[in-house]
């Protein structure tokens with residue numbers, strides 16, 4: 527939803543000569559994913575997705591993305607350690623981190639039992655979870 531961030535990277539994108547490969551869509555992500563799903567040709571056609579948006583919607587993104595990814599396609603979720611709070615008791619978590627801590631704990635549990643994916647949680651930065659579509 528943030529065009530400024532896209533424009534910050536645009537010079538690098540241009541330098542790499544891949545501007546023609548990019549379709550920047552400025553919109554709430556769920557509605558875009560739903561539109562993509564309406565066209566059956568999009569299903570099972572994506573190689574890669576990176577999710578770094580509103581944590582309370584990660585499960586909804588995942589439910590759509592698994593249908594859009596190819597078998598062996600990858601989706602990467604950012605912030606899946608949520609400042610390390612997912613491994614802390616609720617009581618030791620700063621107030622402002624609590625809501626997304628809960629969303630992230632629930633999302634991590636949901637991913638752990640999703641038989642559509644093989645997953646690996648990597649403790650890089652704020653934690654990324656790499657999911658390979660089976």
Ligand SMILES: C[S@@+](CC[C@H](N)C(=O)[O-])C[C@H]1O[C@@H](n2cnc3c(N)ncnc32)[C@H](O)[C@@H]1O
Pocket residue numbers: 527528531553554555556578579580583
């Ligand atoms: C942490 S920033 C991502 C930064 C980006 N990954 C980068 O490295 O520049 C989160 C971004 O998600 C966007 N965002 C939050 N909720 C969204 C939603 N429902 N749909 C689409 N984008 C959303 C915000 O506008 C913000 O640009």
